[in-house]
Amino acid sequence: MKKFDIPSIYRSSITTRVKDFQNRMDPRRRNFSPTILDFGPVEFIVPRHFGFCxxxxxxxxxxxxxxxxxxxxxxxxxxxxxxxxxxxxxxxxxxxxxxxxxxxxxxxxxxxxxxxxxxxxxxxxxxxxxxxxxxxRGIDPYTFDTTCPFVEKVWKKGIELGEDGFTNVIHGKFNHEETRATFSHVSQKSPAVVILDVDEARFLADVITGVKSRPEFIDRFGHKSTAGFDPDRDLQKFGVINQTTMLASETKEIMEILKAAVTSRWGTADARIHYADTSDTLCYATNENQSATIEALKTRADGAFVVGGYNSSNTSHLVELCEAVLPTWFIKDETEICSGTSLFHFDWRNKKKLKSENWKPEGRDKVRFIMNSGASCPDSTLDGVMLRILGFFPGSADPEKVIARLMEGNS
Ligand code: SF4
The missing domain is CATH 3.40.50.11270 (Rossmann fold)
Structure with a gap:
């Protein structure tokens, strides 16, 4: 993968070296096993893929x-x-x-x-x-354009669907910048509607099968569909594309729900005419980070720290995966950890900050935490969190020695 010139403030002495190590050991990116950093009283389980995409x-x-x-x-x-x-x-x-x-x-x-x-x-x-x-206004929007190529790939797929006469059903968060951009680009060629989750997919499926009416569609999706969207006409032929950072398992379920609705209305033989069987348009980083997180969760850790911006979509989905299995704290950086007992963390569902106690299990010889971060989180921020946690475990090994041991053990 291409190497980028990233300012040194975002690199770090633990995380960046763990990533370099992981990439060296697994250059083809096929092994999803996490890396274990053993500091003695505390062990960090670092997923194979995490952080800057x-x-x-x-x-x-x-x-x-x-x-x-x-x-x-x-x-x-x-x-x-x-x-x-x-x-x-x-x-x-x-x-x-x-x-x-x-x-x-x-x-x-x-x-x-x-x-x-x-x-x-x-x-x-x-x-x-x-x-x-x-x-x-005389400003060229392409001169300083950092649009991710994987986002542009989704636009291209949506435009192709439109050119083939399919409406775009976009699985995404309507207020997210990326989804607004995707909606705008693909709707140049076709009608489009944005659905957030499985609930909304079921609602749309009911519209397709005639269980729900046109006014009910307008009421639910009128504000996030193209002007003049007519569900009777515009849901005759459609395909699903994504915001690149959605939960892969949710996208799969949404596609199955909508395909089943099409089959129920038009029959299996004609389903292909009405439903473009696209694969998901999630980006490689979303898929890798979610798969690596699922793999790290198999290690039966005591808890997970997921570090990233509170408005980061991909990070919130890593949190969603972790919290289904074990205690999870979504924090933006080390300043959220107040002491060896309490910390602030973000409740992404209700969009509010919470304070929790007892994040550190007491009376144990060794505590094991998954240390994860979203695609927009610098390595240096994850290091800050690791070092802050280590400070609450007296007798922890020097990170330099732990990293050296990791390299030696696999040299
Ligand atoms: S998460 Fe994926 S689509 Fe978004 S910026 Fe990263 S690589 Fe691009």
Missing amino acids: YGVQNAIEIAYRTIEENAGKRVFFLSEMIHNPTVNSDLISRGVRFIFEPTGKQIIHWDDLSPQDVVVVPAFGTTIEIQQELLH
Whole structure:
């Protein structure tokens, strides 16, 4: 895989070296076994795949190069470049300003921009409407474009479906920047509707089979379907594409529900005419990170730390996988761990921060934690969390020695 020029502040002495080790031992990325770091009283179970993905590294490389090469110019990002507070704060400290909040609320007006300004498109991509707005103001949206190639691949698939006469059913979060961008691009060629989860897939299936009415469709999906979407006409032929970071198992279930609805309405023989049998359009990193997390969960750890931005979609799905199996704490960085007993963590379902006690099991010779992080989390942030935890386990081995032992044991 391509090597990127990532600022040294995001690299680290534990995590980056564990990743280098994993890549050296498994260059073909086929072995999903986690790496065990044994510090004595505490053991960290590190999944085979975690942290910065291709698209995030690509975006960071372009962003920092752009800032360096455009000293003296005003540099704007359409929105947070990626969903990570550490990275975004560092960009702000270098003078970068965001035009939109992640919710889509515009905080810098278009009239405040001039053709001399630098405007960077984030890894999620952007909508055709925003691209046109920038062009209208003399700013080329493709000059500083960090849109991930895996997001563009989804747009391409959706456009192909549209050209073949299929509506796009998008499995994603309608308010997420990437899904808004995908919706905008694919709806140039076809009607489109966004569904969030299995519940909404079942609802749509009922619309297809006639159990639910057109007004019920409009009520549920009117705000997240293309203008004039007619379920009677536009659900005659459709295919499913994804926001790249959704839960793979959920996408699979959604596809099965919708395919079953098509078969029930038109029969098995005609199902192909009405349903484009696409495979999921999740990106490689989503698939690898989720599979590696499932593998790490087989180690029967005592708990899992998942580190990442609280608005990070891919991170919340890693949390979802872990919390189904064991106590899990979703934290943005080490500052959330207050003491050896209490910590703050994020409840991604209800979007609020909680305080929990007793994260550290007492009276045990060895405690085992899975240490995981989302695709937009720097290695240095995961290191900060590891070091903070080690500080609550007196007698823990020196990380340098643990890493050296790992390398020696496998040299
Ligand atoms: S999670 Fe996937 S689609 Fe998103 S930036 Fe990373 S590689 Fe690209």
